[in-house]
Amino acid sequence: MPNSPASLPITRMLPGVHRIKRAKANRVFEYWYAWRGGPQILAAQASSLRSLAREVARKAPAAMEAYRAQIKTEKSATDEPTLYGLITRYLDLMNQDKSLALRTKTDRRKHLDLVRTELGDLTLAALT
Secondary structure (H helix, E strand, O other): OOHHHHHHHHHHOOOEEEEEEEEEOOOOEEEEEOOOOOOOOEEEOOHHHHHHHHHHHHHHHHHHHHHHHHHHHHOOOOOOOOOOHHHHHHHHHHHHOOOOOOOOOOHHHHHHHHHHHOOOOOEEEHHH
């Protein structure tokens, strides 16, 4: 389900967000976490996938605000430059670069978002 077309806009708007969909008995559930193992930012349940999509759409703005608050807290927790900040700055510059093809930017973002999620709190001093 994370690779479904419906998940692509969310992962682009909220890089690193971890989404889980579950079905149990006659209910379907969807949970969003700020990152894998991070705090929950959305919890929705419904009786069908269609009604679940409506419920998620209704709760998404609040989840986005919670995500942004978590990321700001996470980034400002330390004054040392981290891999997260370095990758974020690179992705911002890459988006402004007109010489790169859209596919190149998409592929790089996908891989760098994974690195940023998994190793983002690593300080640049630790890399040397």
